[in-house]
Amino acid sequence: MGFPKSVVAGIVVALLRLSDAAVYKVGDAGGWTSIGNLDYKQWATTKTFQLGDIIHFEYNAQFHNVMRVTHSMYKACNASAPLATYATGNDTINITAKGHHYFICGVPGHCQSGQKVDINVLRESETAATPSGMSPASASIPSAGGPVSSPSGAISLKGSSKGSLTNLCLAMAASAVFVSVFP
Numbered sequence: 001m002g003f004p005k006s007v008v009a010g011i012v013v014a015l016l017r018l019s020d021a022a023v024y025k026v027g028d029a030g031g032w033t034s035i036g037n038l039d040y041k042q043w044a045t046t047k048t049f050q051l052g053d054i055i056h057f058e059y060n061a062q063f064h065n066v067m068r069v070t071h072s073m074y075k076a077c078n079a080s081a082p083l084a085t086y087a088t089g090n091d092t093i094n095i096t097a098k099g100h101h102y103f104i105c106g107v108p109g110h111c112q113s114g115q116k117v118d119i120n121v122l123r124e125s126e127t128a129a130t131p132s133g134m135s136p137a138s139a140s141i142p143s144a145g146g147p148v149s150s151p152s153g154a155i156s157l158k159g160s161s162k163g164s165l166t167n168l169c170l171a172m173a174a175s176a177v178f179v180s181v182f183p
Ligand SMILES: [Cu+2]
Pocket: 033, 034, 063, 064, 065, 105, 106, 107, 110, 111, 115
């Protein structure tokens, strides 16, 4: 029983990066498909991918798959020797390296018809401090029982919301480690 350590470690890493990670669904509402002439190049250019981001491929697994390939294989739509293959129809890929990440659909003809995407994590964005535009993490609600007599505005945003989110992440990560120690 219990999760494999690698899974737990992955969760911890994901949580630690939660504060600036984003999930990008490839193709947005259109998903990952060869129908409809979705322009994945255009889609990618509107995003700023960063380390820790999650790329989400959603598609009908009967008709499509996802293959991570090299640049030359991407250009040539060569699906003969992918670096990795995903085929669940609901794949999430954690971006852990900078540079280009090339994905194609390995079903014959699909890449040629445009089902290919280049996820580029810009190298110079490494130390860019991203001021958080996030809403505050969970605002704690006073425990039930006694009369709640807090004046309005008691839940104010003191300090940095990013800091509290980081603390939340650390707490969750710590609990994940705890769980892993006691399978
Ligand atoms: Cu396909």
